[in-house]
Amino acid sequence: MPTIKDIATLAGVSIATVSRVLNNLGGYSEETRKKVMAAAESMNYYRNEMAAGLKKSSAHIIGLIMPTSPTLFYGDIIEGLESEAQKHGYGVIIAHASADGINLSEIISLMAERRVEGLVIASMALVQNVITQINGLPFPVVLVSTKSDKSIPYIKVDDESASFDATEYLIHHGYEKIAIAGPNISDQIAGVPRINGYKRAMQKHHLPVDPDWIFYGTFSFESGIQAMKYYFQLSNRPEAVFSVSDDTAIGIIVTATQEGLQVPKDIAVIGYDNTRVAEMSNPPLTAISQPFFEMGAKAGRKIIDAVESNQPIESEILPHTIVERRSV
Amino acid sequence: MPTIKDIATLAGVSIATVSRVLNNLGGYSEETRKKVMAAAESMNYYRNEMAAGLKKSSAHIIGLIMPTSPTLFYGDIIEGLESEAQKHGYGVIIAHASADGINLSEIISLMAERRVEGLVIASMALVQNVITQINGLPFPVVLVSTKSDKSIPYIKVDDESASFDATEYLIHHGYEKIAIAGPNISDQIAGVPRINGYKRAMQKHHLPVDPDWIFYGTFSFESGIQAMKYYFQLSNRPEAVFSVSDDTAIGIIVTATQEGLQVPKDIAVIGYDNTRVAEMSNPPLTAISQPFFEMGAKAGRKIIDAVESNQPIESEILPHTIVERRSV
DNA sequence: TTGGCTTACGTATACGTTTACGTAAGCCGT
DNA sequence: ACGGCTTACGTAAACGTATACGTAAGCCAA
Numbered sequence: 050m051p052t053i054k055d056i057a058t059l060a061g062v063s064i065a066t067v068s069r070v071l072n073n074l075g076g077y078s079e080e081t082r083k084k085v086m087a088a089a090e091s092m093n094y095y096r097n098e099m100a101a102g103l104k105k106s107s108a109h110i111i112g113l114i115m116p117t118s119p120t121l122f123y124g125d126i127i128e129g130l131e132s133e134a135q136k137h138g139y140g141v142i143i144a145h146a147s148a149d150g151i152n153l154s155e156i157i158s159l160m161a162e163r164r165v166e167g168l169v170i171a172s173m174a175l176v177q178n179v180i181t182q183i184n185g186l187p188f189p190v191v192l193v194s195t196k197s198d199k200s201i202p203y204i205k206v207d208d209e210s211a212s213f214d215a216t217e218y219l220i221h222h223g224y225e226k227i228a229i230a231g232p233n234i235s236d237q238i239a240g241v242p243r244i245n246g247y248k249r250a251m252q253k254h255h256l257p258v259d260p261d262w263i264f265y266g267t268f269s270f271e272s273g274i275q276a277m278k279y280y281f282q283l284s285n286r287p288e289a290v291f292s293v294s295d296d297t298a299i300g301i302i303v304t305a306t307q308e309g310l311q312v313p314k315d316i317a318v319i320g321y322d323n324t325r326v327a328e329m330s331n332p333p334l335t336a337i338s339q340p341f342f343e344m345g346a347k348a349g350r351k352i353i354d355a356v357e358s359n360q361p362i363e364s365e366i367l368p369h370t371i372v373e374r375r376s377v
Numbered sequence: 378m379p380t381i382k383d384i385a386t387l388a389g390v391s392i393a394t395v396s397r398v399l400n401n402l403g404g405y406s407e408e409t410r411k412k413v414m415a416a417a418e419s420m421n422y423y424r425n426e427m428a429a430g431l432k433k434s435s436a437h438i439i440g441l442i443m444p445t446s447p448t449l450f451y452g453d454i455i456e457g458l459e460s461e462a463q464k465h466g467y468g469v470i471i472a473h474a475s476a477d478g479i480n481l482s483e484i485i486s487l488m489a490e491r492r493v494e495g496l497v498i499a500s501m502a503l504v505q506n507v508i509t510q511i512n513g514l515p516f517p518v519v520l521v522s523t524k525s526d527k528s529i530p531y532i533k534v535d536d537e538s539a540s541f542d543a544t545e546y547l548i549h550h551g552y553e554k555i556a557i558a559g560p561n562i563s564d565q566i567a568g569v570p571r572i573n574g575y576k577r578a579m580q581k582h583h584l585p586v587d588p589d590w591i592f593y594g595t596f597s598f599e600s601g602i603q604a605m606k607y608y609f610q611l612s613n614r615p616e617a618v619f620s621v622s623d624d625t626a627i628g629i630i631v632t633a634t635q636e637g638l639q640v641p642k643d644i645a646v647i648g649y650d651n652t653r654v655a656e657m658s659n660p661p662l663t664a665i666s667q668p669f670f671e672m673g674a675k676a677g678r679k680i681i682d683a684v685e686s687n688q689p690i691e692s693e694i695l696p697h698t699i700v701e702r703r704s705v
Numbered sequence: 706t707t708g709g710c711t712t713a714c715g716t717a718t719a720c721g722t723t724t725a726c727g728t729a730a731g732c733c734g735t
Numbered sequence: 736a737c738g739g740c741t742t743a744c745g746t747a748a749a750c751g752t753a754t755a756c757g758t759a760a761g762c763c764a765a
Contacts, residue, residue, distance in 0.1 A: 072753080098490045586760075
């Protein structure tokens with residue numbers, strides 16, 4: 050590929066002048082500019098970002114690490130981050146870590162080798178030695194839709210209070226026998242806080258919590274099917290379910306419908322995430338909405354701000370909302 | 378950040394030796410290796426890929442460009458590509474182009490500046506000057522789930538024959554009044570061929586095609602809702618619908634159900650793509666399946682092969698399948 | 706005339722690696 | 736003792752760009 054040296058030769062100027070013209074730095078005559086531009090065009094020149102980045106010691110790239118689990122909202126996070134990055138002339142390099150985070154440390158190293166300007170880690174739990182590694186990194190890192198200890202800033206909604214609101218929303222609609230489906234007791238980020246929020250809402254309204262109503266599971270559609278089958282054979286059957294994901298909620302709805310129950314008349318369901326499947330469910334799913342696109346965009350903006358101002362990133366709790374449809 | 382020069386100083390060797398040790402090239406004693414590794418560890422060294430890439434003139438990065446439209450299968454393409462890339466030590470840099478491709482040329486330039494090893498463009502229509510630009514690029518480009526002229530290799534399923542199969546599947550299940558919902562007549566890639574496949578199947582089985590049965594639209598859920606409302610007020614109402622996307626199909630199912638029709642008894646629906654919503658529909662959606670993860674992975678492999686063997690990439694038509702569920 | 710300022714360049718170095726090449730030391734066989 | 740081979744290094748030159756610095760030319764004021 051042609052270099053500025055080739056352009057310089059063809060245009061009959063020095064490489065410094067070519068560089069100045071190409072970067073709009075001024076200090077050249079209009080005539081020279083035309084010669085250089087013409088030469089560059091004719092040679093099909095593309096600037097070498099690696100060389101430029103090496104010299105300027107900045108790659109203008111933001112890294113993004115996500116788990117390899119098939120979840121629907123990742124697309125929104127990517128698009129949010131990428132749109133913000135593109136706006137500021139940054140690129141986004143993305144890598145998937147296995148959901149258990151086994152290879153996370155390696156992937157972080159690869160990002161460091163690429164000299165990313167900053168790193169976004171979405172929806173992954175961090176073990177201690179990864180936290181240590183991150184704290185030793187010379188660029189900002191921000192967590193999205195997850196958190197660890199105080200040392201790493203994060204952007205997420207408040208799971209406990211979102212769960213409280215979801216549960217209270219059901220209570221306000223007259224339901225008293227309310228279940229929670231899907232939480233994982235060993236998940237300190239999206240499991241335990243959601244159970245706590247659920248319990249707090251029930252307690253506030255002096256409603257009993259039947260331990261049988263807590264169906265531990267995953268965020269999957271299948272988990273929702275299992276949850277509903279489980280509830281179905283309960284003697285003290287719940288009238289409403291707060292589900293920890295939209296997929297799980299739809300699993301519940303589909304299974305309930307197949308068993309002859311009507312949603313929301315016989316059983317109400319509220320989901321979590323408000324992904325695109327929520328509106329496609331039948332009936333359409335009422336759900337807690339997480340602003341994934343905004344989370345991605347915000348992560349990008351915070352990193353760019355941090356790089357340009359040299360200030361540390363501050364965590365941010367984003368507001369959740371309840372998108373009302375017809376499943377409650 | 379520390380450089381190999383710093384390591385060399387600390388370990389008391391030359392930078393060449395450090396480089397050799399760090400790259401496992403041999404030509405050093407075990408004692409030296411240990412000294413170097415210890416020094417590198419203690420300084421928290423990360424290799425500078427920009428410098429290495431500049432010297433070796435290879436960035437070990439594959440570019441991926443996708444439209445910014447909210448479609449569910451992009452995640453699978455990304456994951457397929459990224460998993461294959463990671464396996465071979467490549468990174469993936471991703472950029473979104475507006476769906477109309479206005480800024481596509483710029484984005485391709487950015488990829489060229491980053492000296493990607495190859496470029497994957499997914500699901501975008503290419504205008505002539507972009508095609509020209511691509512043909513002038515010094516690295517391989519492969520299209521995924523789209524095609525242009527002969528000059529650029531692509532990986533996709535055969536839309537015409539998939540549509541033929543979908544339609545024939547309905548015919549084999551006894552339906553005769555079959556509609557097609559969602560195609561766009563100006564879409565030469567996913568519009569016209571699907572209409573043609575549909576018509577060919579109908580003709581083969583000597584079934585009449587009522588022009589009213591072709592509902593032109595988009596790939597969206599809303600388009601499905603509109604399609605069903607439209608079919609509903611038709612005097613010659615179809616008994617089955619071939620829908621150009623899963624979202625559209627589910628829009629049809631939801632609307633039909635709300636209007637009191639039963640799926641598939643009163644109206645059968647077959648979707649296209651087999652995204653994750655297909656199994657979550659009620660009833661679960663029978664659909665043409667496109668292997669998106671495999672498409673991404675294959676694109677990655679072809680690029681890596683092309684780079685390493687210096688051979689051009691050949692187009693490939695991937696087989697589609699019909700995933701049978703309960704909407705037919 | 707001289708000095709100083711501005712404009713429009715060119716020269717040369719640095720960024721951090723990789724790697725071709727040189728070389729000293731050690732060992733072998735003759 | 737000598738040449739030749741191998742091993743374990745070091746030296747130095749790239750890769751393509753940005754940029755600090757130098758400088759010649761032109762202009763103006765005193």
